[in-house]
Amino acid sequence: MRKHWILSDAACVFGLAIVVLTAHSIGAQSTGVQQAVDAAHTKFKTLKEGKNADYIPALAKVDPNLFGIAVVTVDGKTYTAGDVGTEVSIQSISKVFTMAQVIQEQGLESIEKRIGVDATGARFNSIIAVEGVRTVVGTGAPEMNPLVNPGAISATSMVTGRNADEVWGKIIGFHNDAAGRQLKVLQDVYKSESDSNQRNQAIGALMLAYGYIKSNWPQAVDLYTRQCSIGVNAKDLAMMAATLAAAGKNPVSGKQVIAANKVPGVLAVMATAGLYDDSGKWLYHTGLPAKSGVGGGILAVSPGKFGIAVVSPPLDDAGNSVRAQRAIADISNALGGNPYAVKR
């Protein structure tokens, strides 16, 4: 029997006709999806709140008017509006895919034991959060996660390889597979962040001191900086999100990037910590596992339905793109993307 979910009030906000979507595919309702994407683009393109990140000097120079939206469904259909071709640096969104790679290679428990899967409630580059980390009674596992800088640098250090080139080949390869194309490092961003990442170097050294990184913290920090500098556009990010939405299989290339049984763990950490200390508010309004980056991208996953991404550089105080949050929430609500909202 086919189950239908009927769209909500948000669709009316967009002036959409009520759209009926099947649980298996939203492809058949392509007009409705495109309308929702176009409506969000029109609604938010004049929104001027927020400010580009500037603690990495290259990010301050990116055009704040850049605004692109993309949705990719689990059956591989793509819907876009605005500038979906211009690349920004992926920044913290890369943390999801390096975490996923470690989980894929070494199992769900590897990340849980070494780094943890709990929200820190602190800013993404907090050093006090490392100093004050609590451990789980019985196992001694830290209460941290791979989506804040300390945990992400540790996750990068866990990717195996005989040398830095081999580790990097695996990291960029995993990102390429999720995006379905060969991505490249934006060298100006990599240089700018390498010249200004003393705080992350301090975090790397501290993580070694506490045993969360086993060796060679400078290599881990350098590869982490490189992965944050990978160039992506809104379409790439939506494809990466759709790969997670489609149980780990890139819906266009058909490649199984991460095993289906590992995906729920990845999504759980995104739901817990993907928008840092605003993760709870985000989940409350959308129900979507998501991840932001200070380059201005956010991707979000509606499991079994679609991946969605927006690129817009101005950020709020928590470090999350203002327009991306608003546009994704509107579109997902219009498409019935919230996994907790079951229609009867």
Ligand code: DON
């Ligand atoms: O390490 C950093 O500070 C950046 N490369 C990434 C931070 C980031 O994207 C936080 N996201 N909202």
